[in-house]
Amino acid sequence: MFKHSLSLVVFKKEFLESIRDKRVILGVIISPLLVTPLLMGTILFFAGKKEIEKRQAIIDIGIVENGSFSELTNWLEERESTKTSHFPTKEEASQAIQDRTIRAAIVVSKDAQTQYQANGSAALEILFNASNENSINGLSRAQRLIRQFDEFALEKRIRAESLPESFASPTEIETTNLATSKSTGSLVLGMILPYLIVISAAFGGIQTAFDLCAGEKERGTMETLLVSPASREELVRGKLLTILLISLIASLCAITGILAPLAFGLELFKDLVGDQISFDLLSILWMLLLVIPLALFTSSLLLVISSFARNQKEAQTYILPFISVVLLPAILSSVLGAESNIYTAFIPVLNISLTMKQIFGNLSEPLYFAISLSTSLLYAYLAMRLATALFQREQILFRT
Amino acid sequence: MGDPLFFLESRPQYRLSQGPSHLLQSVIAAENLTKTFRDKKRGLVRAVTDVSFHCQPGEIFGLLGANGAGKTTTLRMLATLLEPTKGSATIAGYDIGSHPQDVRRSIGFLSGSTALYGRLTAKEMIRYFGQLNGITGSTLQQHTNELIEQLEIGEFQDGRCDKLSTGQKQRVSIARSIVHSPPVMIFDEPTSGLDVMTSQTIMAFIEQCRSDGLTVVFSTHIMSEVERLCDHVAIVHHGKIAAEGTVPELRSQTGESAMENVFLKVVNELEAENV
Numbered sequence: 001m002f003k004h005s006l007s008l009v010v011f012k013k014e015f016l017e018s019i020r021d022k023r024v025i026l027g028v029i030i031s032p033l034l035v036t037p038l039l040m041g042t043i044l045f046f047a048g049k050k051e052i053e054k055r056q057a058i059i060d061i062g063i064v065e066n067g068s069f070s071e072l073t074n075w076l077e078e079r080e081s082t083k084t085s086h087f088p089t090k091e092e093a094s095q096a097i098q099d100r101t102i103r104a105a106i107v108v109s110k111d112a113q114t115q116y117q118a119n120g121s122a123a124l125e126i127l128f129n130a131s132n133e134n135s136i137n138g139l140s141r142a143q144r145l146i147r148q149f150d151e152f153a154l155e156k157r158i159r160a161e162s163l164p165e166s167f168a169s170p171t172e173i174e175t176t177n178l179a180t181s182k183s184t185g186s187l188v189l190g191m192i193l194p195y196l197i198v199i200s201a202a203f204g205g206i207q208t209a210f211d212l213c214a215g216e217k218e219r220g221t222m223e224t225l226l227v228s229p230a231s232r233e234e235l236v237r238g239k240l241l242t243i244l245l246i247s248l249i250a251s252l253c254a255i256t257g258i259l260a261p262l263a264f265g266l267e268l269f270k271d272l273v274g275d276q277i278s279f280d281l282l283s284i285l286w287m288l289l290l291v292i293p294l295a296l297f298t299s300s301l302l303l304v305i306s307s308f309a310r311n312q313k314e315a316q317t318y319i320l321p322f323i324s325v326v327l328l329p330a331i332l333s334s335v336l337g338a339e340s341n342i343y344t345a346f347i348p349v350l351n352i353s354l355t356m357k358q359i360f361g362n363l364s365e366p367l368y369f370a371i372s373l374s375t376s377l378l379y380a381y382l383a384m385r386l387a388t389a390l391f392q393r394e395q396i397l398f399r400t
Numbered sequence: 401m402g403d404p405l406f407f408l409e410s411r412p413q414y415r416l417s418q419g420p421s422h423l424l425q426s427v428i429a430a431e432n433l434t435k436t437f438r439d440k441k442r443g444l445v446r447a448v449t450d451v452s453f454h455c456q457p458g459e460i461f462g463l464l465g466a467n468g469a470g471k472t473t474t475l476r477m478l479a480t481l482l483e484p485t486k487g488s489a490t491i492a493g494y495d496i497g498s499h500p501q502d503v504r505r506s507i508g509f510l511s512g513s514t515a516l517y518g519r520l521t522a523k524e525m526i527r528y529f530g531q532l533n534g535i536t537g538s539t540l541q542q543h544t545n546e547l548i549e550q551l552e553i554g555e556f557q558d559g560r561c562d563k564l565s566t567g568q569k570q571r572v573s574i575a576r577s578i579v580h581s582p583p584v585m586i587f588d589e590p591t592s593g594l595d596v597m598t599s600q601t602i603m604a605f606i607e608q609c610r611s612d613g614l615t616v617v618f619s620t621h622i623m624s625e626v627e628r629l630c631d632h633v634a635i636v637h638h639g640k641i642a643a644e645g646t647v648p649e650l651r652s653q654t655g656e657s658a659m660e661n662v663f664l665k666v667v668n669e670l671e672a673e674n675v
Binding site (some may be wrong): 006009010013016017020021219220221223224226227228229230231394395398 | 437476479480481482483501502504505507509511513514515516517518519520524528529531532533534576
C-alpha cells in the first residue's frame with residue numbers, strides 16, 4: 001500500500017510540474033487544439049481557393065494556324081474560358097510563352113484541315129514551359145479543350161455518316177457504390193486518424209520524459225529525489241505514469257483537434273470525407289483504448305532514453321532512433337491496407353495503427369486484434385523493465 | 401531575520417532507544433567501506449578504500465579532504481545512493497545494504513549541489529518531501545506550517561522555487577531535508593558555492609542539529625568549518641582515512657596548530673609513504 005502511494009505521490013508532483021511547463025502546454029494542448037486545425041483550415045482554404053480560381057480563370061492560349069484549321073480556331077474562340085491570340089510563327093508563340101503573355105500555344109499542321117475533312121486526324125502540337133506552373137496549367141487546359149473539340153467533331157462525323165450515337169461508345173459503364181457516405185468518411189478518417197494518434201501519442205510525451213530524468217540530472221534534483229525513501233521502482237512508476245498521461249492527453253487533443261472541426265461540419269473539411277460527415281463514437285472509444293498500450297510502450301522508451309542521457313541536450317541526440325521506431329511504422333500503416341498479413345500484428349506501433357484502421361473500416365479481425373493488443377502490452381512491459389533496470393544503475397544515474 | 405533555526409528547540413529529540421541495542425553507542429557505524437568503479441580511460445578506479453568510522457549521538461563528524469578525495473562517494477554510500485563494493489555501514493541501526501529505505505527515512509541529506517524543483521512552490525516542495533517520507537494528513541500540515549514559520553519562509557511560500565534568491569532556496573532546502581525529523585543529518589560540502597551570509601545560515605543549522613542531539617556527518621575542504629563545527633574529524637586522501645581524531649588530537653599528533661598545516665602534514669606524510 002505504502003509502495004503504491006509513494007508512486008502516486010511522485011506521479012502527482014511530476015504531473016503538476018509538467019502542466020506548469022509552458023513548453024508542454026504549448027506542444028500538447030494549444031498546438032493540436034488550436035494551431036493544427038487553424039493551420040489545416042488555412043491551407044485547405046487557400047488550396048481550395050486556388051483550385052477554384054485555376055478552374056474558372058480565363059486563360060490565354062496562342063494559336064499558330066495561318067488559316068489551316070479554321071473550324072478548330074472558330075470553336076476555340078467561342079469558348080468563354082479561353083482567350084486566343086494568333087501568332088504567325090511557332091517561334092513567336094514560343095517567345096510569348098517565355099514572356100508569359102500566353103500560357104500555352106496550339107500549333108496546327110499545314111494539312112490539318114484536309115486531314116480533318118477526310119475523317120483523318122489533324123496533327124496538332126502544344127507548346128508549353130514545364131518550369132512555369134501557369135504554363136503547365138495552360139497545357140492541361142489546352143488538352144481538355146482539344147478533347148472537347150474531339151467530342152464535338154466526332155458527334156458531327158457520326159451525324160454526317162447517319163450512324164447511331166452509340167457508335168463511338170461500344171460499351172456503357174454504370175458504377176454502383178455500396179458504401180454509405182458515412183463509411184466513405186470512415187475510410188478517409190481511418191487513413192488519417194491512426195497515423196495522427198500514433199504520432200501524437202509518441203511525440204507528445206517527449207518534452208515531459210526528457211524533463212523528468214535527464215532534466216533532473218541536469219538541474220541537480222535527481223540526488224535529492226534518490227535520497228528519499230521512495231524505491232527506484234516507485235520513482236519509475238510515478239514518472240512513467242506522468243509521461244503516459246501527458247502522451248494520452250496529447251493524443252486526445254490531436255483527435256479533438258481533427259474531429260471537432262469535422263463534427264461542426266466545416267465546409268473546408270467536408271470535401272475530405274464525403275457528403276455526410278459522421279463517425280462512429282464506438283470506433284473513437286476503441287481507438288482511445290488501443291492507444292494506451294501504444295503510449296505505454298513509447299513512454300517507456302522515452303524514459304529509457306531520458307534515464308540514459310546526461311542532460312536534455314544529450315537526450316535530444318538519442319531521439320533519432322526513437323523517431324524511426326515510431327515514424328516508419330506509422331507511415332507504413334497509412335500506406336498498407338487494413339487487411340494486412342497477420343505477421344504485422346507482431347510489429348510494434350504498426351500493429352496498433354493497423355488495428356485502428358481495421359476498426360474504422362468496420363473490419364472485424366479478432367485474432368489480429370488479440371495478437372496486436374497482447375504483443376503491444378508485452379513490448380510496453382519489456383520497455384518498462386528496461387527503464388527500471390537503467391534506473392537501478394548508479395553509473396547511469398550519476399553520469400554527469 | 402531572527403535565528404532561523406530556533407524551531408529545532410521545539411522538535412522532538414532523537415531517542416537512542418529507536419535503534420537496536422548493540423548500536424546504542426554509534427548512530428553511524430561504517431566498516432571498511434570500499435567503492436571501485438570502472439572508468440574507460442583510467443580502468444579500475446578505487447574511489448574509497450576501507451573507510452571505517454563511528455559517529456556518536458549528538459556528534460558532528462567531519463570528513464576533511466581535497467576535491468576527489470572520496471568524501472562524496474563515502475557519503476553517497478551512507479545515503480544508499482551508491483552500493484559499496486565491499487564493507488558495510490549502519491545508520492540508526494539500519495544496515496545500508498539490507499534496509500536502504502529505512503536508512504533513507506532516517507537521514508536528512510543536504511549538499512551544495514542538490515537543487516529544488518523550479519516549478520514547485522516552496523510550500524509544495526516541503527510537502528512533497530514530507531509525503532515521500534511517509535508523512536501525511538494533519539502531521540504533514542503541522543510539520544510544513546511549523547517549518548514555514550520557523551524558517552521564515554511564509555512570505556515566499558507560494559513563490560515558485562526558480563524565482564527564489566539563493567538564501568531563500570537554501571532555507572527551503574533545509575526545510576526539505578528535516579521535514580521528516582530524521583535522527584541523522586548528512587551534509588556534503590553544504591556551503592559549496594554559497595556566499596558568506598548563506599554559508600553562515602547553514603553552519604548555524606548544523607550547530608543547531610548537534611544541540612538537538614542529531615548525529616551529523618559533514619564533508620568539507622574548508623578548514624575553518626572543521627575548526628568551528630567538528631567534534632571528530634577524519635582526514636580523507638586518495639579514498640583512505642589518513643588520520644582521525646578530535647581537532648585538538650590532530651593538532652597534537654602533527655605538532656601543528658593551524659588546521660591547514662595539520663591537513664597538509666597528514667597528506668604529505670601519506671604521499672611520502674606511498675612513494
